[in-house]
């Protein structure tokens with residue numbers, strides 16, 4: 001039986017090891033928001049270069065990995081069970097990299113809204129890599145796991161460790177930053193979904209939506225563990241998002257009307273967030289959402305285990 005939770009550094013935290021006939025690991029896979037997301041330009045490989053500051057928050061999926069004879073992925077969102085889940089690809093790619101047979105049962109209980117810009121699927125894939133590296137006794141380093149993670153999606157390398165980090169390249173080149181102090185974040189998730197959301201959002205960008213990454217670089221220099229407000233956050237998809245998600249503008253306007261600082265989109269949307277500075281601001285936001293089909297989650301920024309910002 002592998003040891004306790006302290007053995008896995010970083011952000012995907014095993015919360016339970018049971019002494020059973022089959023070894024089992026339970027991991028928390030945290031959601032992320034993008035504090036900044038600047039799109040710099042299109043690359044030859046079809047991706048875009050971005051500059052982004054990523055931050056994990058304590059809204060999580062639960063990933064339970066158990067020894068098994070073959071690979072299986074089971075999810076409480078039934079449409080996400082089986083081979084369509086990014087966690088399946090994570091297990092398959094890790095097994096290929098390590099030249100082992102992929103044997104594990106992966107159970108995912110969703111707490112993060114699906115396809116909302118909060119990185120839920122990527123977080124589950126990251127948790128799967130961390131958990132299987134341990135369950136299969138592979139001993140891959142963080143850097144080796146990050147290479148596998150980058151093959152799964154641009155957000156997956158960051159979510160191996162979470163916290164506060166700068167993402168460059170296609171978002172997969174991660175530099176950890178000093179953790180923010182625990183900060184309240186109010187996530188608003190409009191009930192909007194479209195097929196192939198992320199590529200659609202990138203295609204919707206116009207020249208004026210691109211920028212040079214300077215705001216992100218400045219925030220990376222200046223943040224240094226300081227408390228922040230959404231006023232200095234930014235997101236290149238904010239102009240295009242209401243065109244692509246027809247119900248977004250109405251919800252956004254309601255929230256923007258009652259907050260001190262403007263809300264910010266997370267990732268390619270449709271989720272957005274604000275950082276209310278008082279109880280009365282939180283209540284105003286909650287009341288502004290009455291009668292809409294948007295969900296709201298009051299969460300806090302979260303840092304890797306053992307760091308002071310946690």
Ligand code: C5P
Pocket residue numbers: 046047048049050152153154155169170171198199202
């Ligand atoms: O990396 P991920 O699988 O999340 O990307 C999904 C799609 O989003 C890519 O196939 C690409 O069309 C687009 N994308 C992009 N530039 C990025 C990240 C994603 O164009 N930096």
